[in-house]
Amino acid sequence: MMSMGDYPREPKRSHIPDDVKEYVMRRDEGQCQACGSRSNLQFDHVIPVAMGGSSEPENLQVLCATCNLRKGPGLST
Numbered sequence: 001m002m003s004m005g006d007y008p009r010e011p012k013r014s015h016i017p018d019d020v021k022e023y024v025m026r027r028d029e030g031q032c033q034a035c036g037s038r039s040n041l042q043f044d045h046v047i048p049v050a051m052g053g054s055s056e057p058e059n060l061q062v063l064c065a066t067c068n069l070r071k072g073p074g075l076s077t
Ligand SMILES: [Zn+2]
Pocket: 032, 033, 034, 035, 036, 037, 063, 064, 065, 066, 067, 068
């Protein structure tokens, strides 16, 4: 079911299962974990997939688009 390449436009970055997204969104109370915003929310890999991070709930957090952009690829804060 979870074969790679299902999302050719976003390889590896966002193949987060729907149930995991639901779990993380509920756990993070539907708000950005950096600033508390509730708009433009995205799922962020705490450890980037490129660096071996998984798409497990433990490695995911909710960030708004602004904070996610600010974090940028490869930067850990
Ligand atoms: Zn934010």
